[in-house]
């Protein structure tokens with residue numbers, strides 16, 4: 640009974656250790672999907688008097704650092720003309736929507752200072768906010784939790800011109816990063832210092848490897864690494880400690896039992912008494928018999 644509790648705790652600690660990374664990876668995907676659904680809802684609310692081809696800025700009450708916008712388009716017009724400028728995005732002609740809808744809404748997201756919270760990338764530092772471009776069906780402008788349509792550039796790629804890129808640290812190379820809607824991440828070259836291109840929708844930014852920046856941007860990541868290392872070491876120490884505690888409790892119990900028995904034996908010897916169950920009875924035997932340690936109960 641006494642042994643059960645420490646081993647149960649150890650089991651729980653072990654389970655926590657092995658499952659934590661998987662749980663976190665899973666929750667990142669669902670957190671992003673939930674954010675996309677929330678931002679779709681808030682972006683659609685910006686359409687008070689919807690007009691085609693005009694961006695409407697929305698408000699995200701729960702996240703003041705995030706900017707969103709929504710633009711309604713006919714899919715035929717998107718394909719034949721594109722959109723010359725939608726915030727940082729430039730959409731050329733030839734973009735095809737699947738499955739077919741008559742009108743679609745392009746939701747723009749600028750995650751601002753929340754970028755690394757929702758799109759944390761180990762070993763990379765963001766030089767620009769994460770921008771999102773996602774397509775939804777426009778047939779019901781009060782619909783919530785819509786699933787994204789698939790848009791693909793069939794000719795020239797969609798380009799993204801980041802307006803406020805942090806200076807690239809000396810000796811490191813900036814890269815465009817693209818997150819698709821299923822958790823896939825891909826990197827490509829930055830052109831003209833601040834332009835990225837894509838053939839599909841998703842989330843985009845410019846990053847630099849943080850291992851190449853020992854100061855500045857790397858500092859925050861370093862503390863993160865230390866927090867992780869610290870908690871892992873702390874957890875391991877706790878594990879070892881719990882193990883020792885369990886052993887010690889076991890040992891302590893055994894020692895205490897032995898001590899009691901030895902005490903009883905000494906007392907018995909001094910007074911010529913021996914333990915009989917819980918009651919002490921005079922041992923009037925002529926030959927001194929040593930009470931055995933192992934058998935507590937003498938009938």
Ligand SMILES: *[C@@H]1O[C@H](CO)[C@@H](O)[C@H](O)[C@H]1NC(C)=O
Nearest residue numbers: 702703704705751752753756
């Ligand atoms: C992010 O920006 C918003 C508005 O610009 C501000 O209210 C919020 O405190 C900022 N959050 C962080 C973590 O910097």
Ligand SMILES: *[C@@H]1O[C@H](CO)[C@@H](O)[C@H](O)[C@H]1NC(C)=O
Nearest residue numbers: 704705706749750751752768
């Ligand atoms: C969001 O929009 C406001 C107003 O247009 C602007 O001042 C702010 O810089 C924008 N935030 C981001 C992260 O782009």
Ligand SMILES: *[C@@H]1O[C@H](CO)[C@@H](O)[C@H](O)[C@H]1NC(C)=O
Nearest residue numbers: 760761762763848849850864
């Ligand atoms: C980050 O960098 C470390 C050391 O360079 C490496 O061991 C680790 O696999 C990297 N993590 C990812 C997700 O690339």
Ligand SMILES: *[C@@H]1O[C@H](CO)[C@@H](O)[C@H](O)[C@H]1NC(C)=O
Nearest residue numbers: 778779780781782783784785
């Ligand atoms: C639009 O979506 C809202 C919310 O899901 C729903 O209540 C409403 O009935 C829908 N309207 C139409 C015309 O489908």
Ligand SMILES: *[C@@H]1O[C@H](CO)[C@@H](O)[C@H](O)[C@H]1NC(C)=O
Nearest residue numbers: 672673676783784785786787
């Ligand atoms: C949103 O839709 C997904 C499936 O498309 C569903 O699993 C999820 O429960 C829905 N969420 C809400 C809040 O309706």
Ligand SMILES: *[C@@H]1O[C@H](CO)[C@@H](O)[C@H](O)[C@H]1NC(C)=O
Nearest residue numbers: 751766767768802803804805
């Ligand atoms: C540009 O980035 C800097 C630092 O990240 C920030 O302080 C500034 O508000 C940003 N400006 C705009 C217009 O977003």
Ligand SMILES: *[C@@H]1O[C@H](CO)[C@@H](O)[C@H](O)[C@H]1NC(C)=O
Nearest residue numbers: 806807808809810811854855
């Ligand atoms: C980067 O390197 C160049 C020369 O290689 C130097 O002139 C410049 O001052 C350096 N900038 C920083 C921020 O260290």
Ligand SMILES: *[C@@H]1O[C@H](CO)[C@@H](O)[C@H](O)[C@H]1NC(C)=O
Nearest residue numbers: 817823824825826827828838
């Ligand atoms: C990932 O990016 C590289 C270029 O950096 C490109 O060659 C490759 O096709 C991309 N992969 C996918 C699946 O888009």
